[in-house]
Amino acid sequence: MGIDPGLTRCGLSVVQAGRGRQVIPIAVGVVRTPAASELPQRLVRLSAAVREWLDDYQPDVIAMERIFERGNVSTVMHTAHAVGVLILAAAERGLPVHMYTPSEVKKAISGNGRADKKQMTTMITRILGLAEPPKPADAADALAIAVCHCWRAPLIARGLAATSP
Amino acid sequence: MGIDPGLTRCGLSVVQAGRGRQVIPIAVGVVRTPAASELPQRLVRLSAAVREWLDDYQPDVIAMERIFERGNVSTVMHTAHAVGVLILAAAERGLPVHMYTPSEVKKAISGNGRADKKQMTTMITRILGLAEPPKPADAADALAIAVCHCWRAPLIARGLAATSP
Numbered sequence: 001m002g003i004d005p006g007l008t009r010c011g012l013s014v015v016q017a018g019r020g021r022q023v024i025p026i027a028v029g030v031v032r033t034p035a036a037s038e039l040p041q042r043l044v045r046l047s048a049a050v051r052e053w054l055d056d057y058q059p060d061v062i063a064m065e066r067i068f069e070r071g072n073v074s075t076v077m078h079t080a081h082a083v084g085v086l087i088l089a090a091a092e093r094g095l096p097v098h099m100y101t102p103s104e105v106k107k108a109i110s111g112n113g114r115a116d117k118k119q120m121t122t123m124i125t126r127i128l129g130l131a132e133p134p135k136p137a138d139a140a141d142a143l144a145i146a147v148c149h150c151w152r153a154p155l156i157a158r159g160l161a162a163t164s165p
Numbered sequence: 166m167g168i169d170p171g172l173t174r175c176g177l178s179v180v181q182a183g184r185g186r187q188v189i190p191i192a193v194g195v196v197r198t199p200a201a202s203e204l205p206q207r208l209v210r211l212s213a214a215v216r217e218w219l220d221d222y223q224p225d226v227i228a229m230e231r232i233f234e235r236g237n238v239s240t241v242m243h244t245a246h247a248v249g250v251l252i253l254a255a256a257e258r259g260l261p262v263h264m265y266t267p268s269e270v271k272k273a274i275s276g277n278g279r280a281d282k283k284q285m286t287t288m289i290t291r292i293l294g295l296a297e298p299p300k301p302a303d304a305a306d307a308l309a310i311a312v313c314h315c316w317r318a319p320l321i322a323r324g325l326a327a328t329s330p
Binding site for chain 1: 247252
């Protein structure tokens, strides 16, 4: 399961790793919590939504985008609160959580750590054989993170890369 | 219940508001999670500990220190993840959460928004009539946040101050 963490919009995806570099898309969606609501209620809503996804899809592992302290301070803090809640939900089920930086995800998917949103969407649509590009961007990002992990997991298993938080 | 949020050390306190400015200390402690552990396991441990406190003491309201994006980046992000988990625990029980900045707490307790740790410890020891200063500093901070809320809650109830997150 791939997670593009956020409080206003949180991208969630489920994929199945196939042979070699084959990855099969299972589900993708975006959980939204209203900016007009208070922070505690928003965290409860996000937590309930991700737990529902975990119950429905029973993933083996979680891949999440690592956030950085840049941009709007309030947004970064809200995202960091959301990350805490998301990691907790996974860890309470004993699921391993792997974190990837945005550039690691971009590099894995497009070969270019600085790929723009359009390039990323084109690549992820092609890799997963989708009829049309996933929308919104958070959904595409969640798929990209999941694919990134599918491709890196064999390396991690062989001890060639470490991505634990 | 007062919370000085943190992942390595999280101060927790329970007080009972009395008449006027009287505040009765009930409990104080510090939850630690080992820096050597992985983030997911640390968040699970913190969450379990705060839920145990909520079960044991059944507080009516939570007062928490608002964190800022300064100092070591990794520490700030870890603290922000912890805050998400702590707010979730309170909100899942339907408890209101009030946030106070460090200077609001200092001003309420000592009359000086820039009071140092020593002044704050002296004041909180005197206000609560403790036989000796609370230790460690996170415990004293958790008590100060709880006392701050006891004194400000009547103003908040009358609509004279707003501190929701």
